[in-house]
Amino acid sequence: MSDTNSAGTILIKEDTCLPANLSIESETFLPGWRVVKSVDRSTLARNIEGVKWNFFYLAGEIRATVLGRNQPGTLRTAVKCVLAKQEGQKFNSLEITNVVSKRFLGIPFMRVTAHARHIQQGMGLVPAKDFVLRMPAAPNGEVATKQYVALVSST
Numbered sequence: 001m002s003d004t005n006s007a008g009t010i011l012i013k014e015d016t017c018l019p020a021n022l023s024i025e026s027e028t029f030l031p032g033w034r035v036v037k038s039v040d041r042s043t044l045a046r047n048i049e050g051v052k053w054n055f056f057y058l059a060g061e062i063r064a065t066v067l068g069r070n071q072p073g074t075l076r077t078a079v080k081c082v083l084a085k086q087e088g089q090k091f092n093s094l095e096i097t098n099v100v101s102k103r104f105l106g107i108p109f110m111r112v113t114a115h116a117r118h119i120q121q122g123m124g125l126v127p128a129k130d131f132v133l134r135m136p137a138a139p140n141g142e143v144a145t146k147q148y149v150a151l152v153s154s155t
Contacts, residue, residue, distance in 0.1 A: 007096065007097050007098055007099070008040055008041040008042075008095065008096070008097075009035060009036075009041075009095070009096040010035070010036040010041055010044060010093055010094070010095050010096075010117070011029055011030075011033045011034065011035050011036070011079070011093060011094045011095075011096070012024070012026065012033070012034050012036060012092065012093045012119070013032060013033055013034075013092040013093065014032050014033065014034055015032075015092075016092040016093065016119060017119075017120075017121075018119065019048070019051040019053050019121075021051060022047055022048065022051060022053075023038070024036055024038055024039070024044070025037045025038030026038070029076065029079070030076060030079060030080060030083070033079075033083070033094075041095060048119060052121075053119065053120065053121050054118075054119070054120055054121070054122070054123060055093075055117060055118075055119055056117060056118040056119075056120070057095075057115060057117055058089075058091060058115060058116040058117065058118065060115075060116075061097065061113050061114065061115055062082045062085050062086055062113070062114050062115070062116065063082070063111065063112065063113050063114075064078045064079075064081035064082045064085065064111070064112050065078070065109055065110070065111045065112075066078045066081060066109065066110055066112075067107060067108070067109050068108060068109065068110060069101070069108045069110075070101035070108070070110060074110045075099065075110065075112065078099075078110050078111075078112035079094075079096070079112060079114070081112075082094070082112060082114045086116055089116060090118075091116040091117065091118045092117075092118055092119055092120075093116075093117040093118065093119055094114050094115070094116060094117060095114060095115045095116075095117050096112060096113075096114050097113050097114060097115055098111075098112070098113040099111075099112050099113075100112075
């Protein structure tokens with residue numbers, strides 16, 4: 001567990017669909033999340049992309065600061081805070097990019113920086129089942145239906 005406080009550590013949600021021929025050694029880190037042990041971030045990305053899947057890197061870093069010494073329990077608490085900040089987002093993996101342990105007035109604290117990642121087979125980040133064609137609301141439902149039929153038939 002001591003090697004998980006380094007940059008490049010990847011956590012994957014337990015119910016994540018992965019390519020059949022991709023073997024990843026992992027262990028439980030938090031309930032519902034596993035830490036990848038067998039490969040580093042760049043090797044994992046190459047392996048995923050090698051089987052024609054995608055390993056998206058979502059913009060915007062997520063930070064959390066928690067009180068405590070540089071111990072696995074403190075890191076778990078910080079990662080829980082990071083995941084809580086992204087609760088409504090749909091991503092299935094997380095990359096820890098920076099872990100800093102410091103003291104302020106003798107009080108130890110840990111600051112964790114992470115980025116959301118997403119593993120999926122398709123090229124588009126939004127899954128096809130979640131994509132909805134949005135049209136402006138029309139006062140008459142029949143007009144909106146005709147516009148939709150015209151739009152679909154022209155493509």
